[in-house]
Amino acid sequence: MGNMNIKKLAQELNLSPATVSRALRDNYQISPETKTKVLAMAKKLNYEPNPFASNLRNQKSKTIAVIIPEVANNFFSQAINGIEEIARMRDYHVLIYQTHEKSETEIAFTQRLISGRVDGILISISSETNDNEHLKEIIKNIPVVFFDRVYEDIDAVKITTDDYESTYNATCHLIACGCKKIGYLLALNNISTGKKRFDGYKNALKDNEIPYNSDLILTDSNNDEENYEHIKQLLHTQKPDGIISSVEEMALPCYYACKELDIRIPDDIKIISFSNLKTAPLLNPSLTTITQPAFEIGKEAASIMFKILDKKYFEPNQTHILKSTLIKRESTSF
């Protein structure tokens, strides 16, 4: 029977399209009888309004975009879960874009979105990024909420966790456990998220009067094998008795390397990592983690986006900070 549309539906009912439109949108001007008739016929004929026509007419899309580095990541997939949950409650649609950490891809996506395809953008920036002119531009036209990985120098709402405190506390914890030579696996060091985490580590050392030693710092090389070799080297040559890993992706090869080098965790070395790995307690031994409330961050970011869209949000540049949890595992006993 081809595609249904409001005109055909109106004909079927001997009404004008306008009346049908109003009835479907539960407009107060329409008589109850007409409404029920229209609704019944719409259901019977399986009518769904064409969203592009409405979007074009209304200049809004009932859609939000989520730009993230990677879906297949324990943090981001949980965050999407939270975002989608809120969006569904509002009958909004969710578009997903992965940058794979490439600044170029991020720019291309944001550029495409200035067309009005979405009512708002939730973004967690790529680690490669440093130039953010594209976002400063787009922010003038579309509401943007940053989450987890944010630009410090952009005026916008930001949802993060307490990156600085997390590593500060974790480092202090290791020191309290007797560690004297704590290595740091550094990632995201181009962006504030990574810088804050690193600062937390450095300041914890300073406050505990442990000298900072750059030989104990290993920077992510964005190449799995290379990374693994570097980690092995660090463990072998420096023999740290503690490790703080700023991302899960570096903690895991560190685990492998310890196995290969016969370094016992936690006796020879204690490892704490940012991680949202659900099986952390099952690892051998358990991974002590700084766990971010990923799901809640997603929900919070989406909720605030809807407040903005509803014009019910009045603190345009506020940063909301949710707390991460340092999860110590019984089985690892630290």
Place this chain on the structure above:
Amino acid sequence: MGNMNIKKLAQELNLSPATVSRALRDNYQISPETKTKVLAMAKKLNYEPNPFASNLRNQKSKTIAVIIPEVANNFFSQAINGIEEIARMRDYHVLIYQTHEKSETEIAFTQRLISGRVDGILISISSETNDNEHLKEIIKNIPVVFFDRVYEDIDAVKITTDDYESTYNATCHLIACGCKKIGYLLALNNISTGKKRFDGYKNALKDNEIPYNSDLILTDSNNDEENYEHIKQLLHTQKPDGIISSVEEMALPCYYACKELDIRIPDDIKIISFSNLKTAPLLNPSLTTITQPAFEIGKEAASIMFKILDKKYFEPNQTHILKSTLIKRESTSF
């Protein structure tokens, strides 16, 4: 400067909107000089065509929908990764919908999509589902590709893995390792995916002349705590020497239960599970897994969708089967 549109852009260039439109779409009728002028101005003014206007006009959306049970799942997040990769190459947009295993939600989503909001739908069905009239309906209007979790009785393209062979081989492997009493953690038993996996187990037993014992079968109860208690009970009362888990979500509590009950893996019991957990080799001991090529399934599903959209696909009801891998871990030695 408000929102740019093709009319303003045309004015700026002293051309008609029609010409500008053609130039932007690289129409052969337009002179090269005009094209370069138009392109330059479009870039300068940050012009992006309004997608809703084009979609309305062209009756297509450059968007595909992905309907899945859950994003925060190792299999599905990797599959999305594959889908998004292919979509990006074609400048397509990807909408994500999570059913959370609820049939009702699945129906609501598909219903909303008959409006033409998307050019195609990739779906992995919810485990709760049994009625699929909604999909039979929608399939008449929009191309649908099923992946991983499919309806057997719907005529459509399907991408799956070799569910039957996977559990058949895994079970044979356990038997070859000396297991005589193999339990089965049953999930997805309403849908063909789960049924095939279960059949593989049962037939492997039969072919090895091991009697089927329903006391060794534990059905997923959709409640984490309840599940955990049931698993503990199974382990305690039946004392199986092997376990096949049809989903990762049941293998992990089984691991916990073994720890609690002091059952040694793999000495007392050997566990094999469907799983796309990247850290499986780091578990204590390593989890032997049936690992599905999640990323490749996503890519394959998306590729075939685009062939369909390009009218270059001519086997409407074909099922494509990708092979899973039984990954044995050295450290577990089985």
Place this chain on the structure above:
DNA sequence: CTGTTAGCGCTTTCAA
């Protein structure tokens, strides 16, 4: 309470 009409921004005949 309902109908007529115009227009959202784009593309595509048809005409020049």
Place this chain on the structure above:
DNA sequence: TTGAAAGCGCTAACAG
């Protein structure tokens, strides 16, 4: 090679 005009399906003014 370019322009004028119509229309995709919907909704909001305006009119009755």
